Amino acid sequence: MFLNLNPLVWLSPSRVQTASLGQCQKVYVSASNAQGGRSQRRIQSAGFGVRPACAADVDSMMRMKAQLAAAENAAFTLRWTQADWLREGFGANAWLRSYVAECDDANVGMVIYSEHAYTGWREPALYIQDLFVELKYRRRGIGGALLARVAADAVARGSPMIELTMHAGNPACEFYRRAGFELVEDCVHYIAAGKGLAMLVSGAQEKSGHGDVTLR
DSSP states (O other): OOOOSSSEEEEOGGGHHHHHTTGGGGTOOOTTOTTTHHHHHHHHHTTOEEEEOOGGGHHHHHHHHHHHHHHTTOGGGOOOOHHHHHHHHHSTTOOEEEEEEEETTEEEEEEEEEEEOOTTOSSOEEEEEEEEEOGGGOSSSHHHHHHHHHHHHHHHHTOSOEEEEOOTTOTTHHHHHHHTOEEOTTOOOOOOOTHHHHHHHHHHHHHHHTTSOOOO
16 A cells, blocks of 8 residues: 555545444554454454554664655655654654554554644644555555554544545555545645746746845
8 A cells, every 4th residue: 555646535534434334344443442442353363453653663664664665666755864753753843643553573564644734624634644564464454454543543633634645546546445535536736846846936036026026
């Protein structure tokens, strides 16, 4: 399961219970739900566990991130050092939250998410940065279990939705659809980077030089 770019898909926390009646019922885990024992037993019977990540997991998370980047032909995104992972994921001002899946005494999957604030919404959405399960451990419910932990966090904090982006045609699209995500077909994802970003800056500066725009 890979998190890629475009199109936007989302899962509203209000649909979590509906989704749990289908595929997610087998893997739904909520640390704050007193009735979650049955789902936890199902996960244990499948031979894996899901828990919050900690600083000691950074090396395995970096390994899985490298596998994900290689699969997406995006090795250029691997710029963080171990210190960066520790600071941004587990430091005093960490902005990422993550869970890892354990099987055969090793971390074999992970999900990493962050907050995504929207103007007008009281609580932020949760944006899935990375979701990955090692190849030999797929089709065991691990990806769904990782997503379920994020969904439980979203429900607990009143987040309006979970969102992620991926490449069109990614085979994981069907997995996300079964999990309860919906494709937002009327949204287009634009970015400004590299030359486009420089063009925006130079264009604004040029207009500022003619008195049309004031930059502060």
